[in-house]
Amino acid sequence: MYRRSFKDTKSSLGSPNPNFSKPMVALRFLRALSLVRCSGPGARSPSYRARGIRRAAYACMAASAGPRRAWSRALLRKIRRRPGRGLRRPRAVIRRRRPVGGGDPLEVALRRLVPGGGCMEYCRLLEEAADYVKCLAMQVRLMQTIVDSASHVNSID
Amino acid sequence: MGGKHRRIGGEVGWRVGSSSFATAFRPFPSRSRFKMSSRRNRVSEEEINELISKLQSLLPETRRRGAGRASAAKLLKETCSYIRSLNREVDDLSDRLSGLMATLDSNSAEAEIIRSLLPS
Numbered sequence: 001m002y003r004r005s006f007k008d009t010k011s012s013l014g015s016p017n018p019n020f021s022k023p024m025v026a027l028r029f030l031r032a033l034s035l036v037r038c039s040g041p042g043a044r045s046p047s048y049r050a051r052g053i054r055r056a057a058y059a060c061m062a063a064s065a066g067p068r069r070a071w072s073r074a075l076l077r078k079i080r081r082r083p084g085r086g087l088r089r090p091r092a093v094i095r096r097r098r099p100v101g102g103g104d105p106l107e108v109a110l111r112r113l114v115p116g117g118g119c120m121e122y123c124r125l126l127e128e129a130a131d132y133v134k135c136l137a138m139q140v141r142l143m144q145t146i147v148d149s150a151s152h153v154n155s156i157d
Numbered sequence: 158m159g160g161k162h163r164r165i166g167g168e169v170g171w172r173v174g175s176s177s178f179a180t181a182f183r184p185f186p187s188r189s190r191f192k193m194s195s196r197r198n199r200v201s202e203e204e205i206n207e208l209i210s211k212l213q214s215l216l217p218e219t220r221r222r223g224a225g226r227a228s229a230a231k232l233l234k235e236t237c238s239y240i241r242s243l244n245r246e247v248d249d250l251s252d253r254l255s256g257l258m259a260t261l262d263s264n265s266a267e268a269e270i271i272r273s274l275l276p277s
Contacts, residue, residue, distance in 0.1 A: 037258055046255050053251040106233040113240045126208040129236060133215050136243045143250040150257045
């Protein structure tokens with residue numbers, strides 16, 4: 001449903017963070033939300049719709065961050081993998097899978113939280129974690145704004 | 158060996174780096190990522206401290222500012238808990254949004270029904 005909104009933004013992902021500004025992220029997220037709503041307004045359970053909105057939120061965040069970030073690539077990979085299970089064509093991509101000797105439990109926990117953090121060096125992990133936190137905080141603020149304005153509209157009616 | 162030097166296509170239209178190929182066949186990797194991997198043991202403490210201070214600046218300023226950098230371990234712990242709380246907030250907000258969208262849709266649907274039931 002919301003995959004369509006990424007396909008037309010994929011072509012614009014040439015330079016690092018081309019659309020990483022709050023209005024652009026908001027626009028992308030609202031477009032994805034409208035696609036979610038169009039797919040099944042009354043037929044689905046609310047939890048299904050909530051999960052769809054959550055996935056749309058993460059996908060919008062990752063698409064806005066750009067392909068230069070490892071976490072955005074890993075996040076989009078994870079999101080797109082679920083619907084297409086079983087029909088995956090063999091991809092000629094070799095991802096580095098060097099098992100990192102995790103001695104520090106905090107570092108291991110951070111690797112698990114940041115998408116794509118399993119096979120990264122330590123300083124790269126810190127960089128990606130900082131960027132991920134920044135984008136996630138912005139996405140949360142955006143969603144809070146949308147929820148506030150929508151509930152305000154509801155209360156007026 | 159020339160045949161094996163093909164470019165590895167990436168998914169999603171992006172070019173994913175072919176790291177194992179690069180380290181096997183290219184003596185001088187062109188990406189800085191590989192340079193970092195070969196110099197892993199020589200990454201200075203300064204760089205790590207700089208990254209940690211940058212991370213600290215992003216966290217919510219609940220602690221006093223004059224403390225400086227407490228410790229790397231504490232900062233990592235705070236980062237983990239902050240990421241977890243942000244994920245929980247996203248879940249919560251998406252639940253609320255789905256509820257709001259349902260009421261919005263039902264309002265419009267009811268409006269349509271009512272409009273269709275009214276004479277002319």
